[in-house]
Amino acid sequence: xxxxxxxxxxxxxxxxxxxCPAMAHDxxxxxxxxPAGSMTVEDTKAGRVITFRYDDRGRGADLxxxxxxxxDGLVVDLSTxxxxxxxxxxxxxFARAAGKATWSSQADAGESPxxxxxxxxxxxxxDDAILLRALLKSPGxxxxxxxxxxxxxxxxxxxxxxxxxxxxxxxxxxAIDGLNYMPTALWIDQTGDLLFAGESWQGTIRKGxxxxxxxxxxxxxxxxxxxxxxxxxxxxxxxxxxxxxxxxNLFDPKTRSLRAGxxxxxxxxxxxxxxxxxxxxxxxxxxxxxxxxxxxxxGMWDMHAHIIQNxxxxxxxxxxxxxxxxxxxxxxxxxxxxxxxxxGDLVGPRIFSAGLIDGPGPYTAPIGLKVSTPAQTEAAxxxxxxxxxxxxxxxxxxxxxxxxxxxxxAHARGLRVSGHIPAGLTADQAIDxxxxxxxxxxMLLLNFMPDIKGTTNTLARxxxxxxRSRTLDLSSPTVRAFIAKLKRDNIVCDPTVTIMEEWxxxxxxxxNPSVASIVGRLPSSVARASYGGGLGKDPDQIKRYDxxxxxxxxxxxxxxxxxxSIVPGTDNADGFHYHRELELWAKAGIPNAxxxxxxxxxxxxxxxxxxxxxxxxxxxxxxxxxINGDPVKDISDIRNASLVIKxxxxxDPGSIYAAVAVKPGH
Numbered sequence: 001x002x003x004x005x006x007x008x009x010x011x012x013x014x015x016x017x018x019x020c021p022a023m024a025h026d027x028x029x030x031x032x033x034x035p036a037g038s039m040t041v042e043d044t045k046a047g048r049v050i051t052f053r054y055d056d057r058g059r060g061a062d063l064x065x066x067x068x069x070x071x072d073g074l075v076v077d078l079s080t081x082x083x084x085x086x087x088x089x090x091x092x093x094f095a096r097a098a099g100k101a102t103w104s105s106q107a108d109a110g111e112s113p114x115x116x117x118x119x120x121x122x123x124x125x126x127d128d129a130i131l132l133r134a135l136l137k138s139p140g141x142x143x144x145x146x147x148x149x150x151x152x153x154x155x156x157x158x159x160x161x162x163x164x165x166x167x168x169x170x171x172x173x174x175a176i177d178g179l180n181y182m183p184t185a186l187w188i189d190q191t192g193d194l195l196f197a198g199e200s201w202q203g204t205i206r207k208g209x210x211x212x213x214x215x216x217x218x219x220x221x222x223x224x225x226x227x228x229x230x231x232x233x234x235x236x237x238x239x240x241x242x243x244x245x246x247x248x249n250l251f252d253p254k255t256r257s258l259r260a261g262x263x264x265x266x267x268x269x270x271x272x273x274x275x276x277x278x279x280x281x282x283x284x285x286x287x288x289x290x291x292x293x294x295x296x297x298x299g300m301w302d303m304h305a306h307i308i309q310n311x312x313x314x315x316x317x318x319x320x321x322x323x324x325x326x327x328x329x330x331x332x333x334x335x336x337x338x339x340x341x342x343x344g345d346l347v348g349p350r351i352f353s354a355g356l357i358d359g360p361g362p363y364t365a366p367i368g369l370k371v372s373t374p375a376q377t378e379a380a381x382x383x384x385x386x387x388x389x390x391x392x393x394x395x396x397x398x399x400x401x402x403x404x405x406x407x408x409x410a411h412a413r414g415l416r417v418s419g420h421i422p423a424g425l426t427a428d429q430a431i432d433x434x435x436x437x438x439x440x441x442x443m444l445l446l447n448f449m450p451d452i453k454g455t456t457n458t459l460a461r462x463x464x465x466x467x468r469s470r471t472l473d474l475s476s477p478t479v480r481a482f483i484a485k486l487k488r489d490n491i492v493c494d495p496t497v498t499i500m501e502e503w504x505x506x507x508x509x510x511x512n513p514s515v516a517s518i519v520g521r522l523p524s525s526v527a528r529a530s531y532g533g534g535l536g537k538d539p540d541q542i543k544r545y546d547x548x549x550x551x552x553x554x555x556x557x558x559x560x561x562x563x564x565s566i567v568p569g570t571d572n573a574d575g576f577h578y579h580r581e582l583e584l585w586a587k588a589g590i591p592n593a594x595x596x597x598x599x600x601x602x603x604x605x606x607x608x609x610x611x612x613x614x615x616x617x618x619x620x621x622x623x624x625x626x627i628n629g630d631p632v633k634d635i636s637d638i639r640n641a642s643l644v645i646k647x648x649x650x651x652d653p654g655s656i657y658a659a660v661a662v663k664p665g666h
Contacts, residue, residue, distance in 0.1 A: 023193060026207040027125070029054045030198070031366040032330065033213075036060075039204055041126050041194070047077065052124040057363045057396075058458045061085050063122055073134030074143075075118040084122060086459075086503075088537050094118045094146070101146055106508045107531035108147055116144040117151070119179070121528060125204040129194035132174055132186050149524025151178040156223040161187075161195060161216060164208035171195050171212075173220055179525040181574075181660040182311040185220050200333050201308055201366070228310050231659050232346045235314075237650040242267050242283040245626065248291035250274070253298060253601035253615050256593040258632055264296065266622045269648035273618055289643065295630050297596065298615050299323060299623030299646060300638075301603035302349075302578050304439060304494050304569025307337055311660055312573035313348020318656040319575015320625035320638065322646040324349045325607060327393055327418075327439065327571070328356035328367050335387075344649060347656065350623075352607055354418065355384030357406060358395035363423075363457040365395045377402045378409045385413035390607065393439070394419035396457035400429075407434040418492070423457035426450050431485060437492035440571070441500055441552045444493065445469045447482060466504055466535055470547035474558055483562045492565040492606055495556050497549075497588075498581045499571045504549040506534035507542055514580045518639070521663040553588040560590050567603050568595070579639045586635040593632050622648040639665070 029037030029052075037054025047068035054060045063082035070076050080092040084106065094103040102111040105121035117134050120127050135141045135153035142152040153174050161171040170190050175183035187196040196205045196216050205213055243266040250262040263280035265273040273280065282288060299322025307313065307326050316324060326334060334353060341348035356368030357380045364370060369380040381392060392410040394403060400422045410417045411434070418437030421430050427438055427447040438444060445465040446456055452464045473479065486493065498514050506512040511519045512530040519527050536542030559566055568585065570577040585595045604614025612621050625644045629637030644651045654664055 023191075025193060027194075027204050028207050028210060029202070029204050030210075030213075031056065031202050033200075036202075036366070039125060048126075048130075050124050050126045052126070053082075055362070056085070056366065059085050059087070061090075061122065063090060063124060065120070065122075065124060065127075067127075067130065069130060069134070073130070073137045074116070075130065075134075078118060078120060080120060080122050082122075084532070086535050088533065090122050092120060092122055094120070103146060106533060107528050108509055110147055112146060114144065116146050118146045119149075119151075119525065119528075121532065123525075125197040126194055128176065128184060128186055128197060129188060129192075132176060132188065133192050135176065136174075136192075145178075145524055148528065149178055151176050151524075153177075156185075157219060159215070159219050161189075161209065161212040163206070163212065169195070171216065173216075173223060175224075178523065178661065180523050181315065181526065181662070182309060183224065185224065187216055187220075199309065200330060225310070229345055235347055235651060235655055235659060236344070238344075239266075239287050239648070239650065242272070242286035243622075243645075243648070243650065244280075244282050244286045244288045245291050245296060245624075246280075246282075246288055247277050248294055248296040248626065249630065250616060251295060251297045251596055251600075251632065253597045256597050258295065258630075262296070264616060264624070266645070266648055269622050271616060271618055271620050271622050274616060289626075291626055293628075294642065295627040295632070295637070296616065297625050297627060297631070298600040298604075299349075299613070299625060299644075300578070300599045301325070301568070301607070301614075302570055302575075303567040303603050303607070304496050304571050306571070306573060307334065307348070307351060308573060310337060310340070310346050310348070313337070313341055313346060314656050314660050315574035315576070316349045316578075317347050317575075317644055317646060317651055318641065318653040318660075318662075319578055320627070320641045320644055320653075321575050321578050322349050322623040322625070322644065323352065323604070323607075323609075323613060325352045325354060325390070325569070325603075327354045327569070328365065328395075329353070330367055331355075331387070344647065347651065349646065350613075352609070353384075353387075353389045354391045354393040355380070355387075355389040356393045356395055356419075357381070357398060359397040359399050359402070359422075361397050361457075364397045368393075368395065371402060371406075372399065374402065374405045377405045381406060381409040381413060381415070385410075385415060389415070391416040391418060391436075393417075394422060394435075396420040396423055396461065398422040400424040403430065403435070404433045418494070420461075421446065421453075421456065424454050426453055428482065428485070431489055431491055435491070437494060439494045439496065439569075441493075441495040441497055441555060442469075444482075444495075444555065445472065445552065448472055448478065462503060462535060465552075466545040466548050467541075468548070469551045470544060472551055472555075474551075474554055479558075483558055483564065486559065486564045487562050490565065492567060493559055494567050494569045495552075495559075496569050496571045496581070497552055497556060497584045498577050500552055501549055501580070501584060503534045504536075504545040504552075505542070506530075506532075507536070508533035515576055517636075518576055518665070521657075521665060523661040553584065556585065557588045557590065560588075560594070565602075565606060566598060567606055568599050579636075582635050582638055592635045595635060596631060622646075 024042040027039040053062040065080040068077040078094040305324035340346035442465040601614035628640040631637040
């Protein structure tokens, strides 16, 4: 033990620079703390062989990779076979020979004479460890990556970890910067082999070392939080006096129109005055912001978010999203993030929470409370209500017999109920039970495919609408009656068409349309991931799915024309997808002014917070976004936020984007 404590960083680096000894490790892949897959890593004559597989509600990759590295740690040969998250075939290759690197993957193909490290498209946790070892051998712990970007490693801390039979090892936590919006955290042991990678939602731990996860995660979260708190402090400005936004074109969601030449006075975290320029006076000592030629909107709402990590708050605020409805999360981690956002020591939106419940089984949600009896269902509802949650969300594997129990218990506590349609039911039937809101446009389309309703907790909830929606006649009596029922029963619909676009229309080696307009600004791994394709496995299937997605937009327009309550949400974690959601609503044919109403006051009203939020009026909370352009004319101008104010605090979107490795816009 004393010898282990004396191991230094230089000693560790020296051990990493030595030839990699033969090794074999088994790992457990965990989803929300429960086993959901495995990884094995073994040195063979052919190279290091990695098998990695996991299950996520019937989805999930199954990969076998063979990789060779040189003395410098750089990959010289790599081959990966298997299936990806959506079960599409994987055949990835990389080789370096005669000074030239060549590669081919689902996302891209290319060659380069330049030196660098290949980052696999179908990367496993062990690939991150391979990259880390190469970074630690490189000058400045930095490397150029193939096919794009660069990465840098930095040590965060060391701690003792305990494994099988009380075995001890000195574990070191590193952060790899440059791959994603936030650092990729990895724990390695004294030999440089992977011990743990991940966070509370998902992680990969060496088999037998599972008991060490809580301590490792606590140290990891503390180390990352320290850096995030420092960053957040530098990114926001809190005015000691009044703030005046002068000569703006103010969007009024009540009239769904612009009011030109307006001045807005903010005092603390409240709006004090909203007056024409000629009538407004500037308080002494106020900070004056000239908004000439710009549009001032109320802060926007993402009504289907999952705030998994702190960086998602930065991306939402930079995109003008100042309020989100979290539609399912870990209770403790969400409470921690929300507390930081509310206090203002981390940058993020207001969070309004939906408590998720699901039934047990192979396709259960990776988060939320699991119930299989009426008593458990009522207890779960009461727990969420006691914690101050705003509503309940039911999921696909909930026993249909428990849906009325959940709805009755939730309504008794004053909570609305939304969600997926539990497998075995149609949307019609769920509405008859008292469901208040339906998530995802595909859950509406499945209403017209009752023959597969028993399997809609599987991938069939996507593949069914993908294959069959294109032939749906929206003018048929059946569809018209269903839409009329949604209107009559005041059912809210949260269509999340952006994520459907990603899954239904994306083609391999072509930038996903959800981020195509800004893909060049994204961190390297995020950008490359957008080229991997979607559900379609061949050109004919992609064509069918594309036609079905077009039908989804037609249905969205039909809902709008019928006066059905609709709200914009992403089922994602960043403002970029929110911008695309609004663009798709415009593409469907919904007028921009109405879209902006739904994004602001409409969402605040449905969420029950329209007295404090959703419009720019005296007395309301100071949440707003200044847009360089006019989104009433061109909805894509929503991407051009020049200033965001949340709770009276002022943020520069450009500075926030720089903090999460996003390049400036044009």
